[in-house]
Amino acid sequence: MRTYLLPESGNFYKANLHCHSTFSDGKLTPEEIKRIYMEQGYSIVAYTDHNIMIPHQELRDENFLPLNGFEGDFNESAATIDPNLGTIRCCHICFISPEEHNPRQLCWHRSEYLFHGNNKENSKYVNFDENEPDYVRYYTPESINDYIAHFRDAGFFITYNHPTWSLENYREYSHYEGMDAMEICNYGCYAGGFDEENSHCYDDLLRQGKRIGCIGADDNHNHSPRDSARWDSCGAWTCIKAPELTYDAVFAALKRGDYYASRGPVIDELYFEEGKVIIKCSPAKRIALHTGWRRADIRMNRDGRLLTEAIFDVQPRDKYIRISVTDGEGNPAHTKAYFLDQLGY
Ligand SMILES: [Zn+2]
Ligand SMILES: [Zn+2]
CATH class of the missing domain: 2.60.40 (Immunoglobulin-like)
Structure with missing residues (x-):
């Protein structure tokens, strides 16, 4: 009997699942990002600006699907810095919403974590529950896992990002629970000179028994010229196999694991x-x-x-x-x- 590991039927859609725009600290507008990626054969971009989830469904057309997401960060406090590293470690996670329209941001804080680029002025567009108290984050496995659990319960697609850039090792990432996938390649970090090819980290997590997928993503900010080595768009991607280019079909394919990562x-x-x-x-x-x-x-x-x-x-x-x-x-x-x-x- 033949078992298809990538589905036999459906179409492959090229996707960038990690992207920053002028809504946080990226250089390009969401429209400019759409144009650049479509020119390179992409059908899907997840807009994952830092800490604020702002949908860009106005960019939707029959050949392009924007996904609603954001990148949440947890940063080590100065008081707990590892003296051997001498710099702040962090954990960055992308969350992609199952909701095409009016996606709700969970675990919102009205005034904190808005320090990336244009975060503060765009936070007015965030849809959150007014009745919920401000959610405070700490760089501890308990706090990170609690945060992840809220999004996991709400059905989000969750990825662990750039462990190399974050200066995280097994002693940190082995504690994280509930991710759907990790970035086996983060091209933005790679284009900046980091060795962000994370096969070893992926095997670490798998050998621990974590059944997660691996994706390629750009994490593009587009601050360097297009002809320079540091240009960080269209270098790593995820090919998603889905029956059609609709939000629900693509999101379901992501949750099932019907994709591979490529450079x-x-x-x-x-x-x-x-x-x-x-x-x-x-x-x-x-x-x-x-x-x-x-x-x-x-x-x-x-x-x-x-x-x-x-x-x-x-x-x-x-x-x-x-x-x-x-x-x-x-x-x-x-x-x-x-x-x-x-x-x-
Ligand atoms: Zn990041
Ligand atoms: Zn990022």
């Missing part, structure tokens, strides 16, 4: 059949299987011929499998991890 390669098919996982993709230099224990596998031609398919054995001890694809330029794509019981194995 270049295209993954066309991914399925499990008779103890093997099969991947079909754009021409690749290297295709590698990663598992939940000390076993990996690789397909690569030493003579440089590129591959468009790989077949790997799956073994009962693998716990989970995930595949990375590297193109001739060295750009990676990553499937999310699939635990063996999800394969019907």
Whole structure:
């Protein structure tokens, strides 16, 4: 029996799930962002300005879907700074709302956490419950998990962002619960010089038993010129497979995990059949299987011929499998991890 890990039917839609505009500290307006991304073949942008969720559904058309979201931050207080680091650690999380219209921001504080760019003046557009008291955040696992739990209960899609830039390690991120996915690549940080390729962090979380997906996202702020190395748009994305380009269909595909992350390669098919996982993709230099224990596998031609398919054995001890694809330029794509019981194995 064949089990499709990426759905057999539907369309792939290219998405940037992390983005900053002039509503917080980004340089471009939401309209300018739409234009730049559509020129590069994107159909979806999640507008995730810092700490304020402002919908941009006025940009919706039949070929473009804006998602409603924001990025929440938790910052270490100066009193608790690790003297070995000498700087403030933080935890940044993107929250994408299941509500297309009038999305409600939970855990709102009327005066705090509005320090990013134009946050303060745009906070008047935030839809929150007037009867709720101000919500105070702390950089502790308890506070972060409480905040996440409120959004999780309301059905949000939740991603853990740029652990490298945040200076977070296992001792911090192993405590976070309730995320749907993490950024295996954050291109904005990468374009700034950070080693924001987070496969190791992803395996850490998976080996802990956290069943989460991995996404690629830009986290674009667009402060550098378009022809410079620091230009941070259209460098990492998530390909979402959904039956149609509607808010509900795309959001449901995200929650199901029907996507992969990329900085270049295209993954066309991914399925499990008779103890093997099969991947079909754009021409690749290297295709590698990663598992939940000390076993990996690789397909690569030493003579440089590129591959468009790989077949790997799956073994009962693998716990989970995930595949990375590297193109001739060295750009990676990553499937999310699939635990063996999800394969019907
Ligand atoms: Zn961030
Ligand atoms: Zn960001």
